[in-house]
Amino acid sequence: MISDFFNIDPYIQDLAVKAEKKCKEPFERIDEIAEYNACKVLASFIENGVSESHFTESTGYGYGDRGREVLDKVFAQAVGAQDALVRHNFVCGTHAITTALFGLLRPGDLMVSLAGKPYDTLEEVIGIRESSGSLREFGVKYKMLDLLPDATPDFDGIADAVQGAKVAHIQRSRGYSLRESLSISQLEKMINLAKQANPDIIVFVDNCYGEFVEKKEPTQVGADIMAGSLIKNPGGGIAKTGGYIAGRHDLVEECSYRLTCPGAGREVGCTLGENRSMFLGLFHAPTVTASAVKTAVFTAALFDMLGYPVYPAYDYPRTDIIQAVELGSEKGLTAFCQGVQKGAPIDAFVVPEAWDMPGYESKVIMAAGAFTLGASIELSADGPMRQPYAAWLQGGITYPSGKTGVVLAAQSMLEQNLIKKP
Structure with a gap:
């Protein structure tokens, strides 16, 4: 029992037990998906002949790094893509x-977002917010197809939106919004509609937070290319940094010339001993992702019982690891995040406060006591200090530790009189 080790009010402890019982069927679905994805990843390791020699460190230019080359192949096969770039020198998902x-x-090209406004950190990349070096500054045009009033994709508007566009951008996860994240079936429909209207369009999916939550990835339902972070799902809580780009071979090659330089592309880049952690993290990713999804489902069940709006509901099919809880006030958001921090294995004594975080429009509060700084696959919660004062919780590399952090969040709110006992 959590209360054997932490000071939990009996009211919160009793609700946590009841919430977990409600999660039995969702948990069974999560375990079935995790087993499928774990077997898929294992098969990709075996079929590509991964060996101890692929963990060897390279330095300098990194020419002929066999581990780097095989990791790309293993990752690509695991996500159903032709090719992949998996590199520790991607500093984040963005x-x-x-x-x-x-x-x-290229200059003069048009990029269209098919899922409304993208995540905050991409606004300066695109040029929605003023920033030096943005796509807009390089002459790339941008337009956006808004979501419908019920926050679902505007399927009927896709055909017009993609006319004349070179790249269609789809953000799978909700970002700092309360819309539902996009399922693989929704992505497939969006991709098909875009390609029917514009056969030459490149469909790019921001896959952050979504890897291994369902049995298929966007590249298995028609996406041309996708990208994400290794300190989220696919790094399994073990990769210390990095990211990936996966998809069509020709497009991955084009991206490799931007990662390094024209003419060199993927052929350079030393691995500095990071291959082992990226291989091992990928191997663990399906089961670690399952722990994070279970943590999210439990959070939804518990905070729904406490009377707070949750997105999605505990029994709603999952397509990413994120759980939003609408807390209604700055005080509520702060108390929730401070409680999550109390359950962290690292820096549990720290008291989070909102601050001006680089790349974000509003002040952000973030709880994240992680072995890897900023790793969203480890339990964390954050949110901007603006309406509706929601916390976006993600991660939990083990379900017991994730569950404990969520219970401590509820306890923190109770102690600040934001939860009333009957």
């Missing part, structure tokens, strides 16, 4: 996405 966009787009 960097991987930016590399892909700059690799694919």
Whole structure:
């Protein structure tokens, strides 16, 4: 019991037990998907002949790094893509996405977003917010297809939106919004509609937070290319940094010239001993992702019972690891994040406060006591200090630790009189 080790009010502890019982069927679905994806990843390791020699460190230019080359093949097969770039020198998911966009787009090209406004950190990349070096500054045009009033994709508007566009951008996850994240079936429909209307269009999916949550990835339902972060799902809580780009071979090649330089592309780039952690992280990714999804489902069940709006509901099919909880006030958001921090294995004594975080429009509060700084696959919660004062929780590399952090978030809110006992 959590209360054997932490000071949990009996009311919160009792609700947590009831919430977990409600999650039995969703948990069974999550385990079935995790087993499928774990076997898929294992098969890709075996069929590509991964060996100890692929963990060997390279330095300098990194010419002929066999581990780097095999990791690309293993990852590509695991996500159903022709090719992949999996590199520790992608500094974050936004960097991987930016590399892909700059690799694919040229001055005068049009990029269209098919899922409304993108994540905050991409606004300066695109040029929605003023920034030096944006796509807009390089002459790339941008337009956006808004979501419908019910926050679902505007399927009927896709055909017109993609006319004349070179790249269609689709953000799978919700970002700092309360819309549902896009399922693989929704992505497939969007991709098909875009390609029917514009056969030459390149469909690019921001796959952050979505890897291994379902049995298929966007590249298996028609996406030409996708990108994400290794300190989220596919790094399995083990990769210390990095990101990936995966998709059509010719497009991945184009992106490699932006990652390094024209003429060199993927043939250079030393691995500095990071191959082992990226291989091992990928191997663990399906089961670690399952722990994070279970943590999200439990959060939804518990906070729904406490009377807070949750997105999605605990029994709603999952397509990413994110759980949003609408807390209604700055005080509520702060108390929630401070409680999550109390359950972190690292820096549990730290008290989070909102601050002006680089790349974000509003002040952001973030709880993240992680073995890898900023790793979203480890339990974290964050949110901008603006309406509706929602926390976006993600991660939990083990379900017991994730569950404990969520219970401590509820306890923190109870102690600040934001939860009333009956």
